[in-house]
Amino acid sequence: MSPRGRAAIVGVAESDLGEVGPGLTPLDLIGQATFRALDDAGLEKEDVDGLFSASAYYHMPTLSMGEYLGIRPRYSDATSMGGSSFVSHLFHAAVAIDAGLCEVALIAYGSTQRSSGGRLVSGSETLPYEAPYRPRYPVSMYALAASRHMYEYGTTREQLAEVAVAAREWAKLNPKAFVRDDLSVEDVLDSRMISSPLSVLDCCLVTDGGGAVLVTSSERARDLRKPPVYLLGAGEAHWHRNISQMPDLTVSAAAESGPQAYRMAKLGPEAVNVALLYDAFTINTVLFLEDLGFCEKGEGGAFVSGGRISPGGELAVNTNGGGLSYNHPGMYGLLLLVEAARQVRGECGERQVAGANVALVHGNGGVLSSQVSAVLGSEETL
Amino acid sequence: MRRRFFRCSGESYRTVGAWSFRGGYEEGKGEIAVASEDAPAGAPAEVYGRYLEGGRLGFQRCRDCSSMVFYPRVLCPVCGSVDLEWGTSGGRGVVYATTAVHSRDGEPYNVALVDLEEGIRMMSRVEGIPAEEVEVGRRVRFEVREEDDGPVAVFVPMAEPEEPEESEEPAR
Numbered sequence A: 001m002s003p004r005g006r007a008a009i010v011g012v013a014e015s016d017l018g019e020v021g022p023g024l025t026p027l028d029l030i031g032q033a034t035f036r037a038l039d040d041a042g043l044e045k046e047d048v049d050g051l052f053s054a055s056a057y058y059h060m061p062t063l064s065m066g067e068y069l070g071i072r073p074r075y076s077d078a079t080s081m082g083g084s085s086f087v088s089h090l091f092h093a094a095v096a097i098d099a100g101l102c103e104v105a106l107i108a109y110g111s112t113q114r115s116s117g118g119r120l121v122s123g124s125e126t127l128p129y130e131a132p133y134r135p136r137y138p139v140s141m142y143a144l145a146a147s148r149h150m151y152e153y154g155t156t157r158e159q160l161a162e163v164a165v166a167a168r169e170w171a172k173l174n175p176k177a178f179v180r181d182d183l184s185v186e187d188v189l190d191s192r193m194i195s196s197p198l199s200v201l202d203c204c205l206v207t208d209g210g211g212a213v214l215v216t217s218s219e220r221a222r223d224l225r226k227p228p229v230y231l232l233g234a235g236e237a238h239w240h241r242n243i244s245q246m247p248d249l250t251v252s253a254a255a256e257s258g259p260q261a262y263r264m265a266k267l268g269p270e271a272v273n274v275a276l277l278y279d280a281f282t283i284n285t286v287l288f289l290e291d292l293g294f295c296e297k298g299e300g301g302a303f304v305s306g307g308r309i310s311p312g313g314e315l316a317v318n319t320n321g322g323g324l325s326y327n328h329p330g331m332y333g334l335l336l337l338v339e340a341a342r343q344v345r346g347e348c349g350e351r352q353v354a355g356a357n358v359a360l361v362h363g364n365g366g367v368l369s370s371q372v373s374a375v376l377g378s379e380e381t382l
Numbered sequence B: 001m002r003r004r005f006f007r008c009s010g011e012s013y014r015t016v017g018a019w020s021f022r023g024g025y026e027e028g029k030g031e032i033a034v035a036s037e038d039a040p041a042g043a044p045a046e047v048y049g050r051y052l053e054g055g056r057l058g059f060q061r062c063r064d065c066s067s068m069v070f071y072p073r074v075l076c077p078v079c080g081s082v083d084l085e086w087g088t089s090g091g092r093g094v095v096y097a098t099t100a101v102h103s104r105d106g107e108p109y110n111v112a113l114v115d116l117e118e119g120i121r122m123m124s125r126v127e128g129i130p131a132e133e134v135e136v137g138r139r140v141r142f143e144v145r146e147e148d149d150g151p152v153a154v155f156v157p158m159a160e161p162e163e164p165e166e167s168e169e170p171a172r
């Protein structure tokens, strides 16, 4: 039986974001977010019987989280596929709930990456066949993909910069965005080169932060505080772990996860009102718009140009400001879910997309490795 | 037939078609055992390392489905066969993707993905020209560099336009 519409997001929250200061631990942020999400849903901690998490800090994250929160789950899933994990957790939670394995699932994440030194805590091992060449993980891997996309399709640095500018325009409408200053294409081009063709403003922020998402059955969801945000479809795919093993650096496994999610949701990209695409780097947005069917392969650079994904543009993309300008606490996938649910509920204030009934969430993990897509919808999409 | 296996350039070693093979996997030995008398034996990573120590770029080919396999492993990721044989690359490749890694201290250095003529792709770096000048599509040739942790496969630009073909005959 298809999981379409069988489970719904009923509570979402961010922890403190940006720079939380010394002392707070990632688990403290999970605690904050969990408390706020329960309040958002009108649920009690005692209602939670399924735990989902991934972490670069905790080797057994659902155990650490269960202990800290005082929750003894009957179902636990620590699927670890980098930043995409949390979109995957939503999918897994919906299926587990539908199968009766748990009733209220808590997906949570926290990171103090910025306060604890600003270095990316990646927890990533290095392939011995790549290590001698000292690529900077993970930016060099995305830079390689960008170089290939530029070679094959004539994509330019200016077009990549347009992605960062659009994200910033959205961030200006989001009081919680970490960076809200003016940004121009020239600013991006002139910023410090990190791993060519990607400069520092082509890269996501390094912030603290976390979040929590509560999921339950559609039946139970209707009795709770906020309008349910239904999971209509989901798909996950991965074809490689290391960049040297990626079959074609211009095509991600989103080309498989996206269609899978659309099929389950019984709709296509033309029905999507808001797209939240994991923008760890500017090239991501270009690749995912192509792979998820918003434009043809190779046309992503043109698609993002001229303000077409900015506020008031043709497609609302990364309305929170994205990993580029809102927050990117090591892994960003959970915050995609938070924004998507709020858009579908119509809670986004200045940046609210009118009539946002269908949101596409797309998570990326590793080095363009894991791709997980989910389609969320309001009551009227069922 | 006696072949010369270890030459320092990694190039123009006796080739069969574009690549050369020898050795193989012996069932029941629990490790890669290369049949040829002077072929390296051992775990996949060790065999690769020993080829590199000999100045050559080793990789595997599946005897069942003919897929080229890199990085080295104990089974073919295409068909699942454990019948892999080792070969060495002629060393000619093309830059598939490239980046110059910048740091606050020191010159930018290149990181590239190189497609070898034999059909394998590997991460490496292109030396001999500034990191930012390495371009996708550039023809490059394998060389070995000795580094603190052992020998490393790198590439240098081949003369453009196309070089005359090297002799197929091994030095003997």
Ligand SMILES: [Zn+2]
Residues within 6 Å of the ligand: B062, B063, B064, B065, B066, B067, B076, B077, B078, B079, B080, B081
């Ligand atoms: Zn095979």
